[in-house]
Each structure stands twice: as C-alpha cells, then as structure tokens.
Amino acid sequence: MSKELVFGHKNPDTDAISCAIEYAYLANKLGDEVEAVALGKTNNETNFVLNRFNVKAPRVITKAKPEVDSVVLVDHNEAIQSVDDLADVTVTSVIDHHKINFSSAQPLFYRAEPIGCCSTIIYKMYLENNVEIPSNIAGLMLSSIISDTLLLKSPTTTDDERNAVPALAKIAGIDDYEAYGIEMLKAGSDVNDRSATDILEGDAKSFDMGGKTVRIGQVNAVDLNDVFKRQAELETTMTDLMADKSYDLFLLLATNVLTSDSELLALGEGTDVVEQAFGTKFSNHRMNLPGVVSRKKQVVPPLTKAFD
C-alpha cells in the first residue's frame, strides 16, 4: 500500500488531533505507511496535552492530493468538515463517533460507534489488534476522553469511556486523572487571550432549523465571568457575523467545565422559540441551563423539535 495521510476535522480539538496520531502509530505498527496531519492549528488545550506527553503537533495541510492518493478520516466523516480536496482522493478508512453524512464510490473500512470519544474507538482497536499502547499515546487517548466527555460528566459518556479512563491513566503514568483533567480543561478554557470571533466561531456549527440558519457556538471556561465580562463585545461581533454570514440566530453556549453547567447567550430571530425549547426565559439575552454540557445531545435536539 502506498503512503496515506490521516487527519481529524477542520478546526481541530484535542480528540481530532490525538486520533490522527493514535491511528498513524497503530497503522504503522500493523505495517501500513500512514502519517498523521492536521487540518488546522492546535488549540490551547491540545497544546497543553501535546506538551505534557512530549508529542509533536502534526503538520497542517490544506490539500491532500498533492501528496497522496488516499486518506483516512478520524473523528469526522462529512466532506464539509474535511480536507478541501477530499473529492480528489480515495477515503480508505473512517473511524468516527458522529452522525453520518458520507458517500463513496468504492467499499471501504468504516467504523463508527455512538460513544463519547473517537479516541475510545482507537483504544479498542489497539486492544483488538494486540498492539501495546505507548505511554504518550495513552496520554493522548486519556486527554481526548476527558476533553470530549468533560471528565466523564457529559451525557455522551458511555461505559467504554468509563472503562478506558482508569486503564489509560495507568499506562500514561497519571496517578490522579481527575486532577490532571481539571488542569487540562483549565489550560484549554482560558478565554482571556482569545478574540470575540474566536470564542464565538472557534467551535461553532450551523444547523438548519425550521428553515432558519441557526449558528451554535460553544466555549468552555472555568469561570463564566471570563466570558460574560465581555458580553457587549461578544454581542457586537455576533451581530456582525449574522449580517456577514446570513445566520438568522446566533447562540453561544458557555459551559463551566468544573460545574458542568452552561449559560446561553442568544441574538437574532426566534429567541422566543429557544425559550420554548428550554422552558425558561432570556434575561439580558442570557439564560441559565444547569446540567447542560452537550450541544449534540442537550441543545440541538430540543431546539430542532421546537423550530420544526
């Protein structure tokens, strides 16, 4: 087999970067030539993780075809989240844990599981293939699971994650994974040096709801005051983004990673429908959402239902 590239989604988070590194190591051990790359710069949390486990950040690519004929997608499957020239290369494998919107001209290896973290799937692939997990790879897997599940508190968490975390912490030499996890989440949630656009758009996704384009960003913080002390600046930027990109409604879910509660900031059309969806009212464009941490499981479904 000729060389392949493996990468996670654009706007990469810790799981997207780690999955690529984890997959490449596994594939190389199994005799395939695979290089981990990234579709964007690593964020603060990922930099903390890579630094902690002494792993180099993958180089960033924008196109695959100049280098290879085939690629492997991890932690994503939709073309819109993938490399720009995806149509010009063959996807030979997909490992993912998201909803699916994928087509291919040829049969391929596709493994998706509805679980909390894509690294958990790759962890299982190491076990199934009897490939020993090096300490630093275990560190990446552990960090990804903590990141995606907010220390196993997100409702997306499954027994697969709950079983993997202590096993991986042991291999990675982390005695207290909760303490490590909080340290990591804190490192990733410092919003003070981030621009308003980055806070709003850094992890945002668009959804079509009842004919409206709803943009939903999410930002993690250890103290939500760090976000809302900049509310005026965030609202100005939201308004600009809605005008520029034709979003009808912009929501920012600000999540306290220590308490697993969120506050929702909203501007645009249909905020009354958002109030209906969550059974609570906005005050100063904000509403409390205690216990809400997952956009995928706790925000998008009630909104979709209310708008449709």
Add this chain to the structure above:
Amino acid sequence: MSKELVFGHKNPDTDAISCAIEYAYLANKLGDEVEAVALGKTNNETNFVLNRFNVKAPRVITKAKPEVDSVVLVDHNEAIQSVDDLADVTVTSVIDHHKINFSSAQPLFYRAEPIGCCSTIIYKMYLENNVEIPSNIAGLMLSSIISDTLLLKSPTTTDDERNAVPALAKIAGIDDYEAYGIEMLKAGSDVNDRSATDILEGDAKSFDMGGKTVRIGQVNAVDLNDVFKRQAELETTMTDLMADKSYDLFLLLATNVLTSDSELLALGEGTDVVEQAFGTKFSNHRMNLPGVVSRKKQVVPPLTKAFD
C-alpha cells in the same frame, strides 16, 4: 432497548437473508430483542441453503414503522435498496461491505469492511464477542461466503473469507466445502424455470455512465447454454425493458459459476464503447469475458472509464 428489526437489501440474495438471521441470533445472545426479516422472497439458492441447514425463511415486510421505531441494516446501506419507510425509523446499526451512500441524524454503530461477504464481518463479530456459533448459523455463513465469492474465486475475496471458510465448514459439519459449494451454486443457477425478465432484471442494477443509463444484469449458470439457448427471447425482453424504463444500453453478464468465466450479452446504444472497454468485439451481440465474475470489480470500472 425496545425490539428492533434487522434486514438485508431488497431483492435478497443468500448473504442478505443469512446476515439478518446471523445478526439477530448474535444480538439476542447479547441481550437485545432483534427479529430477522426480509425485504423480499428468498431465491432458489437461498431456499436450498435454508433447507440444507433447517432454518426457516424470515418473514417478508415492506414497512418497518408499523412494528418498530428502530432497525438494523445488514448487507446494504443505501436507502434505495432498503425498506420503503426507512425515513420514518431510526437506523441504530449498519453492518455492510458495499460502497457507502448513507446519512443519519444521530450517531450510530456502523461497521463496513471492503471484503467479499457481509457474513464474514458478522462471523468476526461472533468471535470478538465470544459467542459460540451454532452449526446451522455456521452453515449460513459458509453458504453466504461461497455465494458472494463464487467459491473464493471472485476478485472480491479476501484472506478473511479464505480463513473463515474452513473454520465454518467444520462447525457446520460440511466435510467437503467445495463439493457442497458447487451443489449450492448449481441449485441457485437453474435458469430453466425462470422467466426472461427475471433472468435479466433479477439481479440488475442501473448505472449512469457518461450521461447514458446503463442497465447491467447478472445471471449465474452451470452451463451457459441454458441461458443462450433463450437468446432470442432474452433480446426481445431486453428491447422491451429498454423502451419501458428508458435504459440506453442493456448488458447481461452470464457467469459460469464452475469455470469462473462470463459471456456478455448487449443491446442498445454504445456497444462500441463496451468493445473498447474490454478490448474485444461483439459477435451476434455476445462477447466472451474469460475470468470475469465480478460486476462490481471487473465490469463497472472499465465501462465507467470508457464512457467517461
């Protein structure tokens, strides 16, 4: 979990029917309530297999929603090949070995491998889950692999099939799997009692090639004379089908399952392009294609290339 239905594609072959039965047994062993059903009547080959291993044919359904909220797809993933009301139910799992054209609103379990037979994947799932394979289930798996790979001769065959066949034959109590396989393929390839339409359309698929609608049927036989002694009748029916369904070109790949050679019968526009694709000429609307058994791997790709 509430009860689910599992089924293979419409126009079911031995693998489609067997996969559903194999999956349901595995899922039930693992504690889920799953019933195997079918999206059409079993064919002659499958009837031979079910009879040989004393397994009841699954009941046929046309809609899923009246019975269940969620379903499992085996041996297919595309909506067009699936139950009519697929959009009204949730797909919780897909096990398949075809190209992918699938989308979902939620994450799900999806396992596809680019190998010869879908039953081979389910065989591996039994092993991974340490579920003992009953003798009759092993018989279905063995028969499916023999059917899909024409006794391990198709270029779609992988080491997974080559390893599974002797292991499954042993569990199924089949001493000579080649003799059994030939007996099974013969039972499935008796074309004498099939109508011309059934021979042409029974396993046909449409392809868009360079703007033309190319219909490609395939029929297995142990003696190609059984097919071509009815050439006049087949050509009349082909002509009618092309007029009725607006096909531009109709191809029937008649495959000798004992020698793994085929003969191609063609009518319509672009037969010159077909000649180009295979580097040989039609004579009396027929051409010999020695060694060709796989529509997917040996017919569609060269034709697509020649037409584009």
